[in-house]
Amino acid sequence: MKLSLITFSALLPSAFALWPLPTGLSTGTTPLRLSKGFDIKIAIPNPPADLVAAVSRAKGFLANDKLQVLVVDRGASSAGAIANAKSLPSLTLSLAATPKGGSVKSISAEAVAPIESRVEGYTLTVPADGSGAVLKANSTLGLFRGLTTFGQLWYDWEGTTYSLSAPIQISDSPAYPYRGFMLDTARNFFPVSDIKRTIDAMSWVKINTLHWHVVDSQSFPLVIPGYTALSQKGAYSASSVYTPSDVKDIVTYAAARGIDVIPEIDTPGHTSVISKAFPEHIACAEAKPWASFANEPPAGQLRLASEATVNFTAGMLKAAAGLFQSQFFSTGGDEINAKRLFVCGSCYTQDNETQASLSSSGKTLTTLLCDLLEKAPSSGEEMVLDNPVKLANDTIVMVWISSADVQAVANTGFRIVHSASDYFYLDCGHGGWVGDFPAGNSWCDPFKTWQHAFVFDPVANLTAEQSERVLGGQSLLWTEQSGPENLDSTTWPRAASTAELFWTGPGGDVQAALPRLHEEVYRFRQRGVAANSLQPEWCALRPGACDLTA
């Protein structure tokens, strides 16, 4: 029995479909197969229902993945070794310590706990000698992460589920506590089934946050109790909505998969659609030419100078937040950052209501914005770099314009989530989409490849103290040019690349990672998610053969 320590940047055996790569991993070279009666046992009294369900799903994946190893013979040359391999009878899950108070928290509860308090680490031991495998963690959330890893250890050969790499010893925990994916359901609508399928896929690569950009200027699909006119008049159609029941379904589904759902309702910009139901609260609603007022059509932003509007907005945000269980709520603010302040200014300057309120109150736009944000029921807002907006100390700032802004934000003392357009925007590089402009380019050209995000350094140019404020990062899918039709193929596997960056930590090597990412793509497809091809299958079956230097 030989154990070799493998670090995340080293070349793994030609096929080993772990994604993200565990932070501590050692493997052997002994074949092992799942016994016909293989079972997953939960050695926890009265286990939470979502852990029981997760075990059931894990068993389903083991039975149904049927992923053949990605080498030319797809495993045929190992058939003899597989047939003669010892059988793994079971995997047993247990908590390393008795929980305080004796009651075990569910995955769902742990998934939405304060972000820096979550415990996602685990240890997993798969012996080569036919004795049972053991998964231990300090939380059910950690057990769920370990279960996910266990499900990636196996290949199929003619109905036998096997590994060639036993014994396997994993001690794993994430480099960063925030690993997200942002979906915009306002530019184009996505049915609940698409969101749930995406949540499943996210969980497979240990993403723990769905940053749900649920409404925007173009449509308001969220049905908010007490404010239902917003969706009645602002959704694309009566069926293109998320009811409170849908939201609960999504939030529950996500939490059971270790994922916190952070809703985002942008303010004060990106709010044109509110004018359909509440015209009194929106300045410059659908004003023309739109390009003078907004970065994309339609124009319109909250009349922050109006006390009635501030009260309306605070009440609406509070009601919306009540639909979710996350500790965070994003109120955006991306129209008021430094680079776009002129846009707001241009609108407000021309809005009589705003000018009247400003002169009567003696307030500035900045103080008005402070009023609004302090009323908002959130502990997380998007960045306001050069605007001296007073934010709560526990605010998380998402740096989206450019990775070059990270250092400046770090200087403010706020915690940071990397969301930079120049690395993590999945929509870039598909040309301009506004009409009447044949030569238009994507504003954030070029296309962001998985490799580009994978080699991102989250702490570049930061001091050690500043680096500690980096909570993680996320991929983002803005949907001006996307919809259900290309959701899977546009998102996957690129969002998985970012997931590994923030789980395993920076320093990954694309050459070593590519064969694993191919296998993750093929596994996604086996599970019903249409992940996109990275290369010709000829390359996928020959690790390294399509490297530039091969």
Next chain:
Amino acid sequence: MKLSLITFSALLPSAFALWPLPTGLSTGTTPLRLSKGFDIKIAIPNPPADLVAAVSRAKGFLANDKLQVLVVDRGASSAGAIANAKSLPSLTLSLAATPKGGSVKSISAEAVAPIESRVEGYTLTVPADGSGAVLKANSTLGLFRGLTTFGQLWYDWEGTTYSLSAPIQISDSPAYPYRGFMLDTARNFFPVSDIKRTIDAMSWVKINTLHWHVVDSQSFPLVIPGYTALSQKGAYSASSVYTPSDVKDIVTYAAARGIDVIPEIDTPGHTSVISKAFPEHIACAEAKPWASFANEPPAGQLRLASEATVNFTAGMLKAAAGLFQSQFFSTGGDEINAKRLFVCGSCYTQDNETQASLSSSGKTLTTLLCDLLEKAPSSGEEMVLDNPVKLANDTIVMVWISSADVQAVANTGFRIVHSASDYFYLDCGHGGWVGDFPAGNSWCDPFKTWQHAFVFDPVANLTAEQSERVLGGQSLLWTEQSGPENLDSTTWPRAASTAELFWTGPGGDVQAALPRLHEEVYRFRQRGVAANSLQPEWCALRPGACDLTA
């Protein structure tokens, strides 16, 4: 009753989902709906079975499209007008002239006739007064094109199929006889069902050629009688193949939809995979480093200096051609064009077999290539600009490297099909795909938008005489980074843009076209093809509102 002549560059009524736009079209403003008993009649004795089937499909689309008009109220404000509209009882198809010899040719037969002899024009009259509609053509192929147009005239409002634009008078015929789509099934494999769905979609926009790049260096999915070892050893898997029965199915399916299937088997480059079964015929098979021998891995090309290889290749191509019914067969040649000749040279110089044959025969590579091409059973090969290869006069040259090469090819006197990478490659702009190269860009950056192709001028810088040699053009999907997962969303609606360019002719205006293209996207989705979003739905429902100047 008011008729207004509308040309293809003028702004149509805000919603009118014709694509490609007919070359002659006049519309009115009278509402009209299909009667409950609406029928399509074929006033032709013993009509061909494929015409009868096409009529059946057209009736299915009329019943099932259920496409609501793309305006904010989706047609609600027209409900009264629709309810009170006269009913169209029928559409009657007839041939304008008695066919020679009295027997009517099938769509399938006409679809594969010599390209410049095909008759695709038709006239379509939809009166506003409740009398029947009339479709006339000089061929069943023309009737099929007219049926396709008829199917695009209608919207749905609560179960009623209606138009607001009667009377409608169309006199339509294509600007160019070749309107194609190329699919590469070698880099990644596509099941037959994907190809048939794509053929359906192609027929909806009157594309008449599937240029099927069936095999390449990476895989050989085509099962060729007498040469079955090629696919047995060269396909990605035993199930990733096209059997003779599959090919017949595809060719028949396409022909019945007015589409000729032109197979392409590249020679002498892009043939590495042949070495799996016939190593003796391939020089530099999988030679390393691949970048010294080929533009992408794996390296390998036919040993043209060997008489045995020439005979093998000619026999194999002839057997392959026997599976198809097209008058054309493409043997590629894109590794021997000017810009890549050094690649061949580099390989052949190092290949002992080639050097021995060359010195014993006294032949040059060019004369050897002539030998090969004269043996090939084709009348169409890809371009060989600076290589003095003797091609048959009826060869069609596909200009793929750059649109800048068109004039030079036109000077050679060959007919031209526009396939330029800088306008029509659908795969560009997704980053580099070779491994170990994080900063790699797509070689044909940037992404080609629908607008970019739409405003292409097929006769730019050509004399009138040269312009006559332009047969048309096509979109192309090379599949290094594509597969079944993104086939629909990558291809559509961009391939439709090119289809209109070559049917309606150049000079189209993207501003006027965009609302129609949105409707074609939505209609595609109603018919099960996952066409990609061009804009937020907010824009799709408000023609013109997202123009840069709106």
